Amino acid sequence: MIxxxxxxxxxxxxxxxxxxxxxxxxxxxxEAARNExxxxxxxxxxxxxxxxxxxxxxxxxxxxxxxxxxDDLLTVRSxxxxxPEARAVVEYEVFNEAGTLLNTGKTVLGYVNTERMRPxxxxxxxxxxxxxxxx
Numbered sequence: 001m002i003x004x005x006x007x008x009x010x011x012x013x014x015x016x017x018x019x020x021x022x023x024x025x026x027x028x029x030x031e032a033a034r035n036e037x038x039x040x041x042x043x044x045x046x047x048x049x050x051x052x053x054x055x056x057x058x059x060x061x062x063x064x065x066x067x068x069x070x071d072d073l074l075t076v077r078s079x080x081x082x083x084p085e086a087r088a089v090v091e092y093e094v095f096n097e098a099g100t101l102l103n104t105g106k107t108v109l110g111y112v113n114t115e116r117m118r119p120x121x122x123x124x125x126x127x128x129x130x131x132x133x134x135x
Contacts, residue, residue, distance in 0.1 A: 002080040002133045004037035010072045020067035026103050027060060030092050033076035034107070037090075043129055051123045052114045055088060059108035066102045073097050083134045084109075085122050 008029050016022040038044055048055065068074055077093040087108055094103040113120045 002037065002041060002078075002130075004033070004040050004078050006033040006036040006076045006078065008032060008074045008076055010068055010070055010074060012070055015070045020069055021072075023062070023064060026062050026064075026094065026105060027107075029074065029076050029094065030060075030062075030078075030090070030105055030107055033078045033092060034090050037078040037080075041129075041133070043126065048123070048126060049114075051125070053120070053123055053126075054112050054114055055109040056112060057107050058087070058110045060105070061107075062103060062105040064103055066096075066100055068094070068096060068102050074102070080133075083127065083130060085127055087111075088122075 010021055014021050014025045014028075035045060045055070073096075075095045077095070079091045079093075080088065081091070082089065087110055090107050090109070092103070092105040092107075093101060094105075095101055111120050111122050112118065
């Protein structure tokens with residue numbers, strides 16, 4: 001299992017007229033946290049791109065439990081529970097500075113070969129690097 005925490009400061013642009021984080025921005029927070037998680041374990045997306053692989057989102061879920069506000073410092077916890085061979089399922093928990101759970105979510109990402117623009121499995125080199133987290 002892989003778990004990584006990323007801190008994100010809520011900017012004014014992230015809020016709506018009511019002063020709370022606009023609901024769609026949680027998906028942006030998920031992306032930032034997912035990128036940082038892969039970077040932290042030594043597998044940045046740029047590595048996949050060099051292998052002609054991209055990871056589009058094919059499914060997303062987001063559940064709102066409490067609001068976040070401008071200038072809050074959020075912690076987005078990203079977790080991958082299973083080795084992502086055919087698809088990568090990443091789960092998220094978003095907490096405020098008080099430790100209150102504000103949001104939960106999930107993204108399912110596929111793998112696409114950019115030369116053929118067709119779905120594919122994760123590159124063997126990528127999976128080999130991830131396996132150590134799932135033993």
